[in-house]
Amino acid sequence: MIADEAARAWTAPDIDAIRAAAARLAGVATRTPLLESDLLNARAGRRVLVKAECLQRTGSFKFRGAWSRLSALDPAALARGVIAFSSGNHAQGVALAARLLGCPCVVVMPADAPKLKRDNTAALGAEVVLYDRAGGEDREAVAQKRIAAGGLTLVRPYDDPFVMAGQGTCGLEIAEQARAAGVAEADVLVCCGGGGLTSGVALALEAEAPGLRARPVEPEGFDDMARSLAAGRPESNRPGATSICDAIVTPCPGELTFPVIRRLCGPGIAVSDAAALAAMATAFLRLKLVLEPGGAVALAGALERLDGGSDAPVIVLASGGNVDPGMFARALAQGEG
Amino acid sequence: MIADEAARAWTAPDIDAIRAAAARLAGVATRTPLLESDLLNARAGRRVLVKAECLQRTGSFKFRGAWSRLSALDPAALARGVIAFSSGNHAQGVALAARLLGCPCVVVMPADAPKLKRDNTAALGAEVVLYDRAGGEDREAVAQKRIAAGGLTLVRPYDDPFVMAGQGTCGLEIAEQARAAGVAEADVLVCCGGGGLTSGVALALEAEAPGLRARPVEPEGFDDMARSLAAGRPESNRPGATSICDAIVTPCPGELTFPVIRRLCGPGIAVSDAAALAAMATAFLRLKLVLEPGGAVALAGALERLDGGSDAPVIVLASGGNVDPGMFARALAQGEG
Numbered sequence: 001m002i003a004d005e006a007a008r009a010w011t012a013p014d015i016d017a018i019r020a021a022a023a024r025l026a027g028v029a030t031r032t033p034l035l036e037s038d039l040l041n042a043r044a045g046r047r048v049l050v051k052a053e054c055l056q057r058t059g060s061f062k063f064r065g066a067w068s069r070l071s072a073l074d075p076a077a078l079a080r081g082v083i084a085f086s087s088g089n090h091a092q093g094v095a096l097a098a099r100l101l102g103c104p105c106v107v108v109m110p111a112d113a114p115k116l117k118r119d120n121t122a123a124l125g126a127e128v129v130l131y132d133r134a135g136g137e138d139r140e141a142v143a144q145k146r147i148a149a150g151g152l153t154l155v156r157p158y159d160d161p162f163v164m165a166g167q168g169t170c171g172l173e174i175a176e177q178a179r180a181a182g183v184a185e186a187d188v189l190v191c192c193g194g195g196g197l198t199s200g201v202a203l204a205l206e207a208e209a210p211g212l213r214a215r216p217v218e219p220e221g222f223d224d225m226a227r228s229l230a231a232g233r234p235e236s237n238r239p240g241a242t243s244i245c246d247a248i249v250t251p252c253p254g255e256l257t258f259p260v261i262r263r264l265c266g267p268g269i270a271v272s273d274a275a276a277l278a279a280m281a282t283a284f285l286r287l288k289l290v291l292e293p294g295g296a297v298a299l300a301g302a303l304e305r306l307d308g309g310s311d312a313p314v315i316v317l318a319s320g321g322n323v324d325p326g327m328f329a330r331a332l333a334q335g336e337g
Numbered sequence: 338m339i340a341d342e343a344a345r346a347w348t349a350p351d352i353d354a355i356r357a358a359a360a361r362l363a364g365v366a367t368r369t370p371l372l373e374s375d376l377l378n379a380r381a382g383r384r385v386l387v388k389a390e391c392l393q394r395t396g397s398f399k400f401r402g403a404w405s406r407l408s409a410l411d412p413a414a415l416a417r418g419v420i421a422f423s424s425g426n427h428a429q430g431v432a433l434a435a436r437l438l439g440c441p442c443v444v445v446m447p448a449d450a451p452k453l454k455r456d457n458t459a460a461l462g463a464e465v466v467l468y469d470r471a472g473g474e475d476r477e478a479v480a481q482k483r484i485a486a487g488g489l490t491l492v493r494p495y496d497d498p499f500v501m502a503g504q505g506t507c508g509l510e511i512a513e514q515a516r517a518a519g520v521a522e523a524d525v526l527v528c529c530g531g532g533g534l535t536s537g538v539a540l541a542l543e544a545e546a547p548g549l550r551a552r553p554v555e556p557e558g559f560d561d562m563a564r565s566l567a568a569g570r571p572e573s574n575r576p577g578a579t580s581i582c583d584a585i586v587t588p589c590p591g592e593l594t595f596p597v598i599r600r601l602c603g604p605g606i607a608v609s610d611a612a613a614l615a616a617m618a619t620a621f622l623r624l625k626l627v628l629e630p631g632g633a634v635a636l637a638g639a640l641e642r643l644d645g646g647s648d649a650p651v652i653v654l655a656s657g658g659n660v661d662p663g664m665f666a667r668a669l670a671q672g673e674g
Contacts, residue, residue, distance in 0.1 A: 288627040288658030321625030325669040332662040
């Protein structure tokens with residue numbers, strides 16, 4: 001474990017912390033639209049409202065949490081710089097937030113992360129340090145060396161109250177936009193890795209739209225959150241599983257995020273790679289949105305009716321769109337199925 | 338020419354007509370976001386703000402004009418039904434507006450229109466009548482027969498004050514969103530066919546954001562509006578030209594639209610098919626938006642600096658995203674160039 005004394009005293013954010021994050025994000029983050037397609041609704045047999053968070057700065061919701069965290073650091077910490085490890089979306093969010101604040105930034109990424117994510121992180125001004133995930137290299141040891149040497153602040157991808165509060169601002173927007181769309185009661189399917197987005201959104205909905213209930217959606221083989229919810233205690237993924245959903249293949253639920261998700265969320269949903277690709281094709285055809293596999297699993301869950309399948313409206317959070325052209329072409333070739 | 342006595346007395350809409358259209362569209366059309374990408378700005382060397390009208394219902398701005406027109410018809414005319422001819426985006430806009438209003442709808446489309454557009458128009462409940470564009474079949478004769486038989490109201494794609502007012506509502510949003518983004522002076526590059534969108538946006542900007550100036554962007558070989566502006570009188574396209582930008586390959590400027598564009602717009606811009614494809618790849622990579630070729634020409638003009646090339650911010654209207662997967666794969670394979 002990385003030495004991080006502050007983290008031990010951390011607790012999940014409350015709604016005031018999420019509202020404060022929203023104030024810091026105002027005019028900095030994009031207010032993404034809640035979209036609906038007549039032909040998609042017809043295909044799904046119910047209203048499917050899509051929060052298009054792929055349109056967020058850096059192409060995923062991660063910028064919200066990164067900005068929330070960095071904008072709450074004191075000037076001395078900002079001057080020393082920040083470090084993150086990430087397969088790509090958190091990396092880009094932290095890199096952009098750091099650049100906007102004039103703060104040095106190091107990102108430790110697996111060498112097999114999608115090329116677009118590596119290139120973008122570097123283009124946003126971060127120093128990218130690659131490590132060999134398959135070869136068993138320890139990213140925490142890599143990061144720890146840099147932290148010890150330079151006094152960098154670690155920006156955790158989800159187990160951080162500021163990050164969770166930042167992701168929660170997406171939930172505040174959903175609450176308001178769903179109300180405007182006439183939807184007071186619905187499940188909100190959320191693409192889920194470590195649970196930062198899911199827990200943040202759940203906390204925002206609890207306060208602002210109690211008729212909306214968040215539910216985590218994960219790739220098959222990485223459904224640790226779903227199994228943890230079912231078991232009532234944290235469970236890890238079995239080693240050896242693979243998925244094209246690189247953004248959300250985390251090993252186990254977060255320490256801060258899981259208790260929130262357990263208290264507030266409905267049952268988890270697991271989605272196959274083929275269903276994620278089909279949802280990408282649907283988003284292309286019906287919504288004119290580019291989704292990456294991990295950003296499409298919530299839509300896939302809704303389209304496959306894996307949420308239980310009533311005809312009531314459902315809201316899905318399309319969390320990111322950073323996908324290499326080759327993978328996108330694969331989704332187009334496969335089609336809606 | 339189709340007999341249409343009403344049309345002879347029509348004049349271009351004023352700002353009050355555009356505001357009235359906005360009131361009719363409120364809660365029906367999507368308020369599309371004005372997006373910006375840090376990496377796109379870096380690539381372009383200036384701020385490029387993208388009005389993502391591909392996210393509009395039916396995947397293009399055309400729904401605005403169609404709803405504006407149909408929602409202003411009297412109940413008897415609605416009961417008789419409407420007819421439109423269109424290569425696909427106007428078709429879908431009219432089909433959806435008609436369906437929402439419970440109004441019969443016939444659409445006359447060229448048999449070589451993109452499959453996605455034909456399929457969607459039918460899926461939205463319109464009766465699709467195909468005609469052979471290449472074989473010289475006269476779509477107006479096809480339509481005239483149906484109008485005479487059924488008392489259908491013709492919904493023109495651009496030379497109609499209600500349609501122009503509807504498209505102008507997009508300009509009202511741009512005025513407000515540009516102000517929020519801190520952009521008071523800029524060119525607004527608009528994908529242009531017959532000029533309904535360009536003229537409507539120009540009228541809205543004249544009233545609401547006088548520092549913003551609309552400019553038509555067309556495909557090479559179909560730059561009738563640019564040449565008409567340069568000549569000071571309407572000019573037609575030479576026969577025989579081809580373009581992948583199916584949405585905006587109109588023969589000549591509109592009778593109502595051209596005087597407005599001549600009075601208010603800056604010089605026109607012509608874009609190659611290759612530049613349109615490259616802009617589609619950029620929209621995919623940087624904005625997570627799906628654009629069709631004709632919906633990407635304004636972005637292409639900005640990326641290629643065909644607007645004259647200062648470092649000042651530029652606004653582009655990305656007008657539609659109804660593209661077949663094969664054409665999109667072609668753009669991905671070509672890349673940003």
